[in-house]
Amino acid sequence: MRGPAFLEKIEAAFPGAVAGTHLEAIDPWVEVTAEKLLPVCRWLKESSDSRFDSLECITAVDWLEPDPKKAAKVTWQPHTEIVYHLWSTVSRVSLVLKVKLPRWKDDLPGSLPAVASVAGVWRTADWHEREVYDLSGIEFTGHPDLRRILCPEDWEGFPLRKDYQMPLEYHGIRAK
């Protein structure tokens, strides 16, 4: 990744979009604000010189330390992070985008944090976003049909969240 040079291009194209960056990491990543995510992605795919035409993977990382003892030593605030791994088949270059979201929408447990869906930009995002919604409980606005993909349709709760409690029974099957 050509690091800083590329960063300026994004900064120039979308002022205020970049909320943070970490170029020395093993996989240097760029943090983008939730509102600017969709335009940046569209720009990356179509107009940037190294066309990122392939979205490899969307992951949601739930930053919450459940047990109180360790929570005290933790430096970061509880939040959710969505990581987009892009790849350009033309110039064979990869890029990591991150978006920070609150764990619950305006801290109301139960209402899911929302971010714009990139299904319109890359068709593969359709299923990946459904899986993130299904397992980590992130709302993707503008997604064609946001349904659970891996868990049964009527499953409550989002398994990959740190504070997830397994239901006692599901349709008569003892779960715990």
Added chain:
Amino acid sequence: MMESPTLPVFVAAINWHSLLFYLFASAACGFAVAVVLTENVVRMAFYLVLSLGATAGLFFLAGADFVGAMQLMIYVGGTLVLLVFGVMLTAQAPLVSIRTSPADKVLGGLVAASLLAVLLQSAFSVEAWRRPAVGDVGTPSATPLGMALLGVRVDADPTTETTALPAGQRPVSATQAAALNPSTRSGYLLPFEIVSVHLLVVLVGAAYLARAKRRRTPRSTETAGLDAGGGP
């Protein structure tokens, strides 16, 4: 091993020939009635198959193998397969049982009875059928049928009346004599041909009327259109 059963001289305790005849006849009529009475469409079609199969059995009993095989192949193997096709495709749950109101049953019964009466009356009035069959049937073969198609009256016995031939010419062969003899020439060939041509015309007309009328926009894009709204 088993010869074709020639009529035995004395009437045995059970005459297999007539027993089988009764069996096939009752099967044909019984299943025909069953077709009318049953309410399940598919069973109706199946009874029709059995009844026509029984009539094919009757033909075989009468020694007319060719006609029996033809009945099996054309009626049962052809028409009824299409009929069962149609019934099977449409007989989804709601349409399987057909209720006929009692009024229709009475009406149907009347029409059927009158038709039966006409048939019986005409059957017993035909002169030729009352006389016993001409000669012994013997080993059946398709030759008489071929002759009939050529217009030779196979059922009437030509030896009774022959017209005089033009002087000096002796009939070279019996068939030529038969062909010249007016009473043997009429036969049923002409009406048979007319009926079949008529049937052909009817079929072509039916096919034309029932031809699939294509929708303005082909179906698949239309349904896709419906879903495009919902789909990705």
Added chain:
Amino acid sequence: MADFLIFTAGLPEWLAWSVTAGVAAFLVLNVIAGGALVFIWAERKIAARIQDRLGPTRTGGRFGWLQSLADGIKLLAKEDLMPAGADGMLFKLAPYVSFCASFCAFIALPFAFDFVGQRLNVGVFFVVAVLGLEVFGVILAGYASASKWSLFGAMREAAQVVSYEVPLGMCVVVPVMLAGSMDLVTIAEKQSGWLTNWYLFHDPFTFVIFWVYVTCAVASVNRAPFDLAEAESELVAGFHTEYSGLRWSFFFMAEYGSMFLVSALAAILFLGGWNGPIPLAALLGFSAGTGDTANYWVRLVGCGNLMGKATLGVLVMMWVRWTLPRLRIDQVMTTCLKYCTPIAALMFAGVMFWQLLLPGGLIRGLARPAGEIREGWLEGPGGRAATLRPLPLAAPAAPAPTPAQPLVSKPSLSWVQP
């Protein structure tokens, strides 16, 4: 047999006839059941050999030949279940309809000169007609098991069998035309003598139409590349998905029965039925006509010949099944309508002209001066006095090889016969 029972055993007339009928039916049934048993075992062994494995070896001695019996007992012991939405009567009846269709066809099938259930004058036509009836069992099974998949299977099978009857019929007409009669015994007798007398080598057209016949036969029996109805990769098991136990075995027996039937038909129509490649009997002066025990042995050898050829046909079908992938339903239909039917029609025309222009066969036909060809057409191949012959229905009176009593007994309507 009936006369023996009436006069020697003194049974009353009707009882004698019923016993004869019972024995005949029992024998024909055993031909199918025995055939099915052998072919089930053979199919497993051949499939194994093709797939580089051993196949059944332990059941019943060295080569696992009791495997079919074991299968039979297993099938009998299976629970007799029926899907909930199924139409009871039709569900139970369908396998028997299918089995009785292929069973009836065996009545008219001659195994040797006189070994035939009922010698029909319209043998070939009857067999083809009854072969078409087997589709009813499949349709009813597909519909009655009330599941979408079996309905798909039944629809495919019905469409396939009904449409393959057309080219099959056309292929069957060619040997009938050559032999001049639909009676299977006559057709086979016409091909006696050396290998070259077989209709397969009669002329190039019949050679091609034999292969068209094989394709259509394989398709109308639902085997090998055309086994759409029970395509396990798409339709689970097609029309007999819901069947198990004895009912399923009837379908299986019907399939093997009609496979054997179709190969036997091929043997009779094209491969000289019970006449071996070298006419040993004729060379040794015997004749297959009715008569003393020596002729009986000749007919027995003839029966062996036919069974050998038919079994060969069945083995080829099995071999094709385990090597070729399956065709799609529309490809099956196109092969029928765009390839089999036109080719069959062309070959039919070809054979007709061949028969017309070179009636006595290639050499004798060519040797005749061209001018004579026209009269030949009029007087018929026998070269006898030019009489206005009626329909060339009756066989050209080529000297029948067997001097025994005429094959077709004289119909009593004497004035019709010229």
Added chain:
Amino acid sequence: MASLTNDDPRIIEFDVRTDEMLVNMGPQHPSTHGVLRLVLRTDGEVVSELEPHIGYLHRCAEKIGENLTARQWIPYTDRMDYLAAMNMNLGWALVVEKLMRHEVSEKARHLRVLIAELGRISSHLVGMGAYGLDLGTFSPFLYAFREREKILDLFEETCGARLTYSYITVGGLTADLPPGWLEKCEAFLDQFEPVIQEYHTLLTTNAIFVKRTAAIGVLSPEMAIDYGCSGPVLRGSGVDQDLRRDGESIYTSMYDGYAFEVAVQKDGRYPRDHIYPAVPTEAVLGDCWHRFFVRMLEVVQSMDLVRQAIDRYSACKGSIGEPLKLMEKIPVGDAYLETECPKGQMGFYLVGDGSPIPWRVRARSSSFSNLSVVHELCRGCLIADVPAIVGSLDIVMGEIDR
């Protein structure tokens, strides 16, 4: 009588009302490669709409990954793509080593290449055999499994297991090769060469096989990239991408010095096509036939790689080094790495927080994206084509549902 002519606009022609059937190629269907449920909307035999339902084999391996150390999670990667477990282990081991910046000894690297390529051959053999089954012919399946058995025997000698090996682990391999193993491996490769020709005659050039696969389920390169397809599905559509050459440095460094061409059709010609059957005229780039053919070429490609790996492995002296300790601490930070698995590009994403137990583990499955394109490919095809198309994508449900 103008009104009777066809072009009279007033006559709206209605199709004979055939209602469409909603049919379930349900989870227990013999040809859906595991528990995949396809809901087909069919009009007669034509499929107008297809919707895959997955999740029947979902065990949430990622949640379990948050309670186990890196080395303890290796057996879970085996059970994702259980037909190519070696490649899965390799993918996970590499991503952990990438985050820890741990270098593996050269001998271990060559051994990893050797084992991974053998795993690829065995996975493609299953793919080829099962595809023959989908199209109705049973024998190639048994021929393929006869060869695969030999590879499984070789694997059994190295790590004792036949399906879920856990042989390649974080920091190296659990054990070195037993003596005499290399000779057996070479013996297998020598007798395997002519067998490939046998498969070609059995399937690739079989007229009915070509008729059932050519120009069926055509996937355009743009749609393949857009849907994130990878591996033989992507290369079958003509996109020249193979992570063993274009991937991250830590992965491609294992393969540098190895001579191999990527099995993709470049300007109308496959590499070394003089040896292998020509492309049939009906086949269109991106159809089922091409995906199948790319897999067959990759088998040969892997055989060459294995031979080179054997030479290089036996050239290196010394031992393959010890794998990392069980409770090795994972540094703070995250790392993502994709490796070229037989089914496609399998990606692993690891977030560490300094403790030996990873904070978040994510597996990006290749079959997951490959399957997502199936509703585009099956629109308007016949029912008999659905297993042909699904089979050509060569999906494994364990990997999709994780």
